[in-house]
Amino acid sequence: MPKRILVIGGVAAGPSAASKAKRTNPEYDVVLFEQGEDVSYGICEIPYYIGGDIQADKLVVNTPEQLRERKGLDVRVLHRVEELLPTKRKIVVRDLVSAKTFEEPYDRLIIATGSRPKKLNVQGEDARNVFTVKSLDDGFRIYKYIEAEQPKHAVIIGGGYIGMEMADALRARNLDVTMLHLYGLPMNGLERQVREHVREELEKHQVQFIGDANTEGFVVDKQQRVTHVVTKNGTYEADLVILALGVVPNSEMAKKAGIRVGASGGILTDQRQQTNLDNLYAAGDCCEVKNLVNNKSMFIPLATIASKQGWVAGENAAGGKAKFNGAIRAIAVKVFCLEVARIGLSSEEAQASGFTVVTETIVAPCKVAMMPGSEKLWITAIADKRSKRLLGVNMIGKDGVVLRANTFAVAIQHKMTIDEIQQWDLAYSPPFTPLWDPVLVAANAMAKKLR
Amino acid sequence: MPKRILVIGGVAAGPSAASKAKRTNPEYDVVLFEQGEDVSYGICEIPYYIGGDIQADKLVVNTPEQLRERKGLDVRVLHRVEELLPTKRKIVVRDLVSAKTFEEPYDRLIIATGSRPKKLNVQGEDARNVFTVKSLDDGFRIYKYIEAEQPKHAVIIGGGYIGMEMADALRARNLDVTMLHLYGLPMNGLERQVREHVREELEKHQVQFIGDANTEGFVVDKQQRVTHVVTKNGTYEADLVILALGVVPNSEMAKKAGIRVGASGGILTDQRQQTNLDNLYAAGDCCEVKNLVNNKSMFIPLATIASKQGWVAGENAAGGKAKFNGAIRAIAVKVFCLEVARIGLSSEEAQASGFTVVTETIVAPCKVAMMPGSEKLWITAIADKRSKRLLGVNMIGKDGVVLRANTFAVAIQHKMTIDEIQQWDLAYSPPFTPLWDPVLVAANAMAKKLR
Numbered sequence: 033m034p035k036r037i038l039v040i041g042g043v044a045a046g047p048s049a050a051s052k053a054k055r056t057n058p059e060y061d062v063v064l065f066e067q068g069e070d071v072s073y074g075i076c077e078i079p080y081y082i083g084g085d086i087q088a089d090k091l092v093v094n095t096p097e098q099l100r101e102r103k104g105l106d107v108r109v110l111h112r113v114e115e116l117l118p119t120k121r122k123i124v125v126r127d128l129v130s131a132k133t134f135e136e137p138y139d140r141l142i143i144a145t146g147s148r149p150k151k152l153n154v155q156g157e158d159a160r161n162v163f164t165v166k167s168l169d170d171g172f173r174i175y176k177y178i179e180a181e182q183p184k185h186a187v188i189i190g191g192g193y194i195g196m197e198m199a200d201a202l203r204a205r206n207l208d209v210t211m212l213h214l215y216g217l218p219m220n221g222l223e224r225q226v227r228e229h230v231r232e233e234l235e236k237h238q239v240q241f242i243g244d245a246n247t248e249g250f251v252v253d254k255q256q257r258v259t260h261v262v263t264k265n266g267t268y269e270a271d272l273v274i275l276a277l278g279v280v281p282n283s284e285m286a287k288k289a290g291i292r293v294g295a296s297g298g299i300l301t302d303q304r305q306q307t308n309l310d311n312l313y314a315a316g317d318c319c320e321v322k323n324l325v326n327n328k329s330m331f332i333p334l335a336t337i338a339s340k341q342g343w344v345a346g347e348n349a350a351g352g353k354a355k356f357n358g359a360i361r362a363i364a365v366k367v368f369c370l371e372v373a374r375i376g377l378s379s380e381e382a383q384a385s386g387f388t389v390v391t392e393t394i395v396a397p398c399k400v401a402m403m404p405g406s407e408k409l410w411i412t413a414i415a416d417k418r419s420k421r422l423l424g425v426n427m428i429g430k431d432g433v434v435l436r437a438n439t440f441a442v443a444i445q446h447k448m449t450i451d452e453i454q455q456w457d458l459a460y461s462p463p464f465t466p467l468w469d470p471v472l473v474a475a476n477a478m479a480k481k482l483r
Numbered sequence: 484m485p486k487r488i489l490v491i492g493g494v495a496a497g498p499s500a501a502s503k504a505k506r507t508n509p510e511y512d513v514v515l516f517e518q519g520e521d522v523s524y525g526i527c528e529i530p531y532y533i534g535g536d537i538q539a540d541k542l543v544v545n546t547p548e549q550l551r552e553r554k555g556l557d558v559r560v561l562h563r564v565e566e567l568l569p570t571k572r573k574i575v576v577r578d579l580v581s582a583k584t585f586e587e588p589y590d591r592l593i594i595a596t597g598s599r600p601k602k603l604n605v606q607g608e609d610a611r612n613v614f615t616v617k618s619l620d621d622g623f624r625i626y627k628y629i630e631a632e633q634p635k636h637a638v639i640i641g642g643g644y645i646g647m648e649m650a651d652a653l654r655a656r657n658l659d660v661t662m663l664h665l666y667g668l669p670m671n672g673l674e675r676q677v678r679e680h681v682r683e684e685l686e687k688h689q690v691q692f693i694g695d696a697n698t699e700g701f702v703v704d705k706q707q708r709v710t711h712v713v714t715k716n717g718t719y720e721a722d723l724v725i726l727a728l729g730v731v732p733n734s735e736m737a738k739k740a741g742i743r744v745g746a747s748g749g750i751l752t753d754q755r756q757q758t759n760l761d762n763l764y765a766a767g768d769c770c771e772v773k774n775l776v777n778n779k780s781m782f783i784p785l786a787t788i789a790s791k792q793g794w795v796a797g798e799n800a801a802g803g804k805a806k807f808n809g810a811i812r813a814i815a816v817k818v819f820c821l822e823v824a825r826i827g828l829s830s831e832e833a834q835a836s837g838f839t840v841v842t843e844t845i846v847a848p849c850k851v852a853m854m855p856g857s858e859k860l861w862i863t864a865i866a867d868k869r870s871k872r873l874l875g876v877n878m879i880g881k882d883g884v885v886l887r888a889n890t891f892a893v894a895i896q897h898k899m900t901i902d903e904i905q906q907w908d909l910a911y912s913p914p915f916t917p918l919w920d921p922v923l924v925a926a927n928a929m930a931k932k933l934r
Contacts, residue, residue: 090853364910402541434915435886459815464885
């Protein structure tokens with residue numbers, strides 16, 4: 033009998049894990065269960081689909097049939113896993129079409145149940161024009177709603193990066209956009225001046241940003257549609273509402289089965305993505321991940337991390353010896369004309385992690401300033417005074433931001449000092465970079481401040 | 484009496500050294516000698532000025548007066564230093580206006596005499612429509628010649644990166660361009676397939692590339708103008724000739740004074756940019772530099788290296804303790820619509836340096852493939868089989884090449900292994916990068932090959 037690997041979850045980490053397991057050991061049977069209709073699609077592309085940049089048929093990377101044919105996986109959509117029975121090495125699965133449940137045995141189990149949108153828990157939240165942006169189905173539903181009902185006034189609740197992307201998408205579809213955010217400035221986790229810069233960019237593109245706005249409820253009409261969003265400070269007209277409040281890990285089933293979870297609720301694993309239970313792996317948004325900058329276990333739900341963890345879990349479940357060291361949290365987002373990047377720790381997190389924080393901000397041209405199309409970019413670097421280590425950066429500008437942020441990402445991941453960064457030998461050519469790349473300008477400015 | 488630092492050379496490393504010396508110790512007198520009329524200008528921008536991207540008045544970073552006023556430097560243009568007298572701690576300077584020579588004493592001397600274009604040493608090379616691209620004056624002369632005499636047929640002799648930039652500039656000015664190159668493919672030092680890609684791009688933009696072309700002479704008319712370029716295999720009509728054969732270090736005077744030079748003729752220094760003689764520093768194109776990938780001393784004439792060495796020489800001459808560890812040779816060039824980057828060792832150099840060379844090439848989209856404007860890019864990685872270290876990369880594509888190449892530059896400089904690169908946590912967002920950044924795709928492919 034060939035060994036049997038079961039994978040729960042078909043969006044990001046799941047297909048990644050299943051494919052890698054099968055590649056690692058083609059003798060194994062690999063079965064993937066997904067409660068939805070679709071597998072292996074790009075969640076991160078959904079705002080670009082809604083905004084009109086991407087066609088619907090391009091969103092799915094692999095259909096269940098393709099995963100079967102191309103990767104040799106046994107894929108079962110509309111199958112929800114409802115219970116883990118680790119002592120019996122079985123799981124309980126419900127076929128959502130027949131509504132019947134049955135048990136499936138495994139040799140190795142990979143949990144990739146992902147995350148789900150946070151809710152407001154106020155009345156009216158389930159109205160038919162209130163949407164989250166978390167699945168392909170969400171994307172299709174928003175798109176169809178815009179096409180069919182031609183809404184005019186969108187309210188986005190939440191000013192994080194999904195909020196930013198949806199603001200851009202909905203403005204591209206010519207809706208009025210109001211953004212309600214719990215805090216005074218958008219994008220918590222960025223440094224204050226960068227958040228101000230983001231707010232200005234929103235306003236430049238006619239997004240009405242309402243800070244310190246605690247949503248208390250919705251006015252819902254007889255057609256089960258929200259007409260107004262009610263906050264303590266004001267009521268906002270709306271015929272389309274997007275909830276973008278962040279996500280929480282889907283880990284309750286794992287926890288119930290005796291798998292250890294962290295403070296965030298995310299499943300705890302070792303570097304091999306193995307949980308505390310034998311033959312039981314986990315990967316993706318349902319997990320915590322080690323933050324390599326401060327060595328703390330954190331919930332960092334990002335597709336980049338999910339796919340790497342998926343590979344590692346899949347390879348190890350199939351008998352390999354892969355490792356995932358951890359992450360630094362590298363985030364990029366487009367806010368209208370701006371590239372925004374946030375890598376590593378914020379100054380606040382750095383402080384809380386025991387570092388002696390020094391921050392420095394520079395502005396520099398993204399290419400030789402006299403060249404056509406040269407745009408300014410801003411870098412805020414966050415360093416530790418004692419070790420001189422770079423701990424984090426915020427970057428913002430119209431061009432050349434995100435790829436440069438990735439250069440800093442390498443420095444942060446490898447615990448480099450500012451002195452080391454100053455020595456970097458980087459390529460220079462007037463159409464692409466200034467003689468002193470902004471990366472080096474930031475390092476030189478920080479070095480002065482650390483002296 | 485305040486101490487006296489003399490700097491020879493006013494283009495790149497010289498002003499950088501002089502300014503840093505004055506900043507480090509404002510008590511010192513810092514005097515800079517330059518034989519030309521101009522100081523502190525961007526040589527690398529000259530092709531873009533000729534092509535029409537940059538205005539003439541933007542080329543000069545600081546005039547002599549500005550260096551005096553803003554930086555407190557005593558700048559003497561049209562002063563050629565003709566001899567070093569290190570035992571007397573003096574130099575011999577000729578005032579090119581009065582033609583008189585005199586001696587100048589120093590406490591510290593910084594040599595930043597740069598490099599000069601290689602010559603063909605064939606007859607007709609000094610005709611008035613044959614140009615090099617090495618000084619501001621060269622740039623002005625080419626520009627004026629194009630304006631005044633409306634040449635139609637340009638021949639560029641040399642297919643390195645200056646040749647590429649000039650081909651682009653002259654095509655932008657609507658000249659026919661023929662490029663004669665000593666080897667079968669342009670851009671020696673890049674891997675074969677990348678060189679083929681470059682040749683195709685040249686041809687796509689109507690540059691006639693003639694490989695294996697050894698220029699034997701010029702046909703010169705009575706107006707002292709070249710009309711034809713003669714090679715063994717053919718004769719090419721020309722009313723404008725650009726010599727782009729590379730450069731050699733201006734180190735003869737230093738050598739004559741007993742300063743040690745390397746095999747290339749470049750001055751040898753330690754990490755403090757100090758030569759073998761007391762109180763005598765050197766920086767920029769007149770020097771060799773330690774290649775950090777194979778630890779060999781090399782001639783790498785690049786503005787990025789020159790300005791860093793200038794800082795270090797200036798700081799140390801003024802009593803500081805700066806270090807320049809070395810370089811990896813990071814080169815970027817625009818070839819019409821392509822970004823081309825070459826970082827670290829070529830496969831041939833790696834072989835010659837004793838590494839067991841493995842190369843791997845991948846092609847990947849520069850951003851999520853379904854996003855508008857997504858372009859392919861090619862990465863050829865060069866690694867050592869035993870240590871798994873990344874030694875070099877070649878990259879080419881229409882977008883997102885050079886800044887990504889700089890991510891690899893960090894890996895190469897810090898002697899990272901492919902395994903380490905695979906673990907990189909990089910930012911991802913559909914408008915800027917694919918989920919698996921091409922950098923990671925290349926690392927994953929190389930890891931497979933190294934297994």
